[in-house]
Amino acid sequence: MKKSEAISKIRSTNYDGGFLSQCPAELQDDEEVVVAAIKRGYITDYDNFNQLHGYPSESPLQFASERLRRDSEIALLALTAHGEAFRYISKELLNAPEFVRKAAKINKNIFGHLPSALLEDSESMASILRDEDGRVILEAYEICSDSMQNDEALVCELIETYPRLAAIPEAFRDNQQIVRKFLDFWRDTNQGSVASFSIVESFNAVSPRMRNQKEIRKDFINWDPCCFSVLNQEEKDSEEIQMILIESIQKRIAEKISCKPYLEYFRFLDESDRTNPRVVSLFLGDRYFSWDVMEQKIMPFIPEEMVLNSLALWKELTRLSPSCLKNASRRIKRNPLVVFNAVRKDKKAGAYSRGFLRILHSINLLGFIAELFYLVRDDQ
Numbered sequence: 548m549k550k551s552e553a554i555s556k557i558r559s560t561n562y563d564g565g566f567l568s569q570c571p572a573e574l575q576d577d578e579e580v581v582v583a584a585i586k587r588g589y590i591t592d593y594d595n596f597n598q599l600h601g602y603p604s605e606s607p608l609q610f611a612s613e614r615l616r617r618d619s620e621i622a623l624l625a626l627t628a629h630g631e632a633f634r635y636i637s638k639e640l641l642n643a644p645e646f647v648r649k650a651a652k653i654n655k656n657i658f659g660h661l662p663s664a665l666l667e668d669s670e671s672m673a674s675i676l677r678d679e680d681g682r683v684i685l686e687a688y689e690i691c692s693d694s695m696q697n698d699e700a701l702v703c704e705l706i707e708t709y710p711r712l713a714a715i716p717e718a719f720r721d722n723q724q725i726v727r728k729f730l731d732f733w734r735d736t737n738q739g740s741v742a743s744f745s746i747v748e749s750f751n752a753v754s755p756r757m758r759n760q761k762e763i764r765k766d767f768i769n770w771d772p773c774c775f776s777v778l779n780q781e782e783k784d785s786e787e788i789q790m791i792l793i794e795s796i797q798k799r800i801a802e803k804i805s806c807k808p809y810l811e812y813f814r815f816l817d818e819s820d821r822t823n824p825r826v827v828s829l830f831l832g833d834r835y836f837s838w839d840v841m842e843q844k845i846m847p848f849i850p851e852e853m854v855l856n857s858l859a860l861w862k863e864l865t866r867l868s869p870s871c872l873k874n875a876s877r878r879i880k881r882n883p884l885v886v887f888n889a890v891r892k893d894k895k896a897g898a899y900s901r902g903f904l905r906i907l908h909s910i911n912l913l914g915f916i917a918e919l920f921y922l923v924r925d926d927q
Contacts, residue, residue, distance in 0.1 A: 564607035576612035606632035713752035721754035807832035865889035869896035887917040
C-alpha cells in the first residue's frame with residue numbers, strides 16, 4: 548500500500564483514522580500518515596455512531612509506531628484532537644516534566660496518569676506543580692507527596708486559586724486561620740466566581756469543630772443559604788441558625804436575586820415575605836416552573852385565600868408560566884388582567900380562561916384584544 552492511498556482512505560467518508568490499524572508497519576511509522584489519521588479521528592462503535600454525535604471515541608495514536616508515540620509534537624497533536632490520547636503516549640514522554648507541562652495546558656487529566664517514577668521525584672513534581680502564570684495546579688497538587696501537600700504556604704496558595712476546601716488535607720480544614728483565609732478571599736473578593744456546589748462542598752469539608760464556630764457557620768450560610776443543608780437536624784432546628792438563614796435569603800430578596808436554589812427554605816420566611824407575590828416568584832425561578840413545585844413548596848405556607856383570589860399572585864405566576872392558569876380558581880380565570888397577562892406570553896393559555904374571555908379565545912380574538920389592551924395602556 549502506498550502512502551498516498553492510505554492518506555486518501557483515511558480522509559475518505561468510507562473510512563476514518565482507524566484505517567491506520569490496517570496499514571503496514573512502515574506507514575504506521577510515517578509522520579504524514581499518522582498526522583492525517585489523528586486529525587481524522589477514530590469512531591470505534593459504528594453501531595452507536597448517532598449517539599457519538601460524530602465525535603471520535605478513540606485516538607488513532609494507539610496504532611502509531613512506538614517511535615512516533617515518543618514524538619512530543621505528535622503526542623500533543625493527538626491530545627488536542629482527543630482528550631484520552633494520553634493512554635497511548637509513551638511512558639518516556641510522560642516521565643518528562645517539560646512535556647507534561649505542555650500537555651497539561653491541553654488536558655489536566657494527564658496528571659492522573661503519570662508514571663510512579665515521576666511522582667516519586669520531588670524535584671520533577673515541583674517543576675510541574677504550577678502553570679505558566681505561577682499558579683498552583685489543583686490536579687498536580689492532588690498527586691503530590693504528603694510532605695508537599697502538607698506545606699502550609701502551598702496550601703494558602705492553593706485556596707486562593709481554587710474555591711475548594713475539600714482539596715486540602717484534613718488537618719488544614721480544622722485550622723481557623725486557613726478556613727478564615729478561604730472565606731475572606733472567596734466570599735468577599737471573588738464571590739461571583741464561585742459556584743454554589745463548591746461553597747456547600749467547602750462548608751461540608753471543614754471540620755465539625757470549625758462548623759460549630761458561630762462566625763464561620765454564619766459566614767458560610769450568609770455566603771450561600773444552601774450551606775444550611777449541611778447541618779444536622781438539631782442545628783437546623785436552632786432558631787438562631789434559622790435567623791441567619793432568613794437574613795441571608797432576605798438579602799437576596801432585597802436585591803431581587805432568584806431564590807430558586809433555596810426553595811426548601813421558603814417555609815422559614817416571615818409571613819409578610821411568604822404572602823408577597825414578588826417574593827413567591829423569586830422562589831419559583833425565572834419561567835416555566837412546575838405546578839407540583841408550587842403545590843408542594845409554596846402553597847402549604849401561604850393562605851388558601853391568597854391562592855384562590857389574589858390577582859397580584861396570579862399575575863406573577865402567569866408571567867412566569869402562562870399554562871399555570873389552568874390551576875387557578877374560576878374567579879381568576881375570568882379576570883381579564885390575569886388572562887391577558889398569560890395570553891401575552893402564550894396565546895394557548897387562553898384555553899384555560901372562562902366566561903366571555905373563553906369565547907373570545909374560541910374565535911381567535913383573545914390574543915388580539917390582549918395586545919390591544921397593552922398597546923393602549925403602554926401608550927398612556
